[in-house]
Amino acid sequence: MAIVLGPNRYGKAETRLVRVIRDGDTHSLLDFNVSVALAGDLAATHATGDNSTVLPTDTMKNTVYAFAKEHGVGEPESFALLLGRHFVVSQPQVESATISIEAYGWDRLGPHSFAKRGDYTRTAVVTVTADAAQVVSGIGGLVLLNTTDSEFHGFVRDRYTTLPPATDRILATAVDAKWRHLAADGDWAQSYEMAVVALKTAFAETYSYSLQQTLMAMGTRVLTERPEIAEVRLALPNKHHYLVDLSPFDLTNDNEVFIAGDRPYGLIEGTVTRDDVPAAIAEWWL
Incomplete structure (x- = not known):
């Protein structure tokens, strides 16, 4: 009986991101919880510990924060697509990237003051491959x-x-x-x-x-x-x-x-x- 590796993926879960957009004295606030999961040619690291195709999960976390500064954040679906496409294009061993985002709402009280909104959460899950992308929105x-x-x-x-x-x-x-x-x-x-x-x-x-x-x-x-x-x-x-x-x-x-x-x-x-x-x-x- 042969024992083989089945479907697998890895990534950085629940990177907390708060992005303040400063437009003079009036600020906007985006509050995300971002998870990254990559799948592809990862057999070697499971079989022998060869990490030559493994992008560190710490790098994924850093990418989330850097992209928030370099590209802005915007809607959770847009940010997830941006991240997913980056990982698939920049990492040839990655066949698919799934980006999951929970977006927490804040209601404006003033130019730079906010109150947390309710108990519900907006969600977005984006899966990107070399030739396709799938966007799933939601609420919880x-x-x-x-x-x-x-x-x-x-x-x-x-x-x-x-x-x-x-x-x-x-x-x-x-x-x-x-x-x-x-x-x-x-x-x-x-x-x-x-x-x-x-x-x-x-x-x-x-x-x-x-x-x-x-x-x-x-x-x-x-x-x-x-x-x-x-x-x-x-x-x-x-x-x-x-x-x-x-x-x-x-x-x-x-x-x-x-x-x-x-x-x-x-x-x-x-x-x-x-x-x-x-x-x-x-x-x-x-």
Whole structure:
């Protein structure tokens, strides 16, 4: 039986980058968490420790900071494409570079004062090869909640089922969404903003009989309104809210007082796609 090296990659994870753009007395702030992963001709270092084709991960970190100064930062997709293309072009042993960025939002309070924005995070994952590039944008931790217009009943029951049917419940989730673009260029800022609007609008306007149905409606809304997007991957945890039993206090509870559950929780995942899009060049839903 032969033992061989399977798929592998290496890189520098979570390089924290804060870039201040100074325009006179008015400043702008970009706050990124950048991860680099390279794959290619790396068999020798695994087999014998020969590092002649290994670009140090410390060099990757330095490249992130140097590029932030030399080229600016801009949208996370643009910065990721710039880095990915650099590593593939400058390193002949590198067959693909994947750049993952988490972008943290800050709201302006004044010319040079800012407040951290919410709990959600903008994301971008770019994969570059010698002849192609793939851009995946996304958002993580976007908490949405409907206080009504949600039901869940008619489900399978067996001897272990205790969940009662619900005809009026709170539906809440923390959206983790990723969407693959058809091309490696575009107005990244507008595309991101309008995709998020589509997700929020679909959630708010869908009368839901299941979180799965809501997932489909959200993905469909994005693809309908954003022609530059090929497919959408959604992971929706069901943030359960349980009705409190107030009968011991001689009080009725007409869907007004709830316990917000923590764990365990249902997790609904799915991909909504166009039926005529080109295949992805790399796995993008992980």
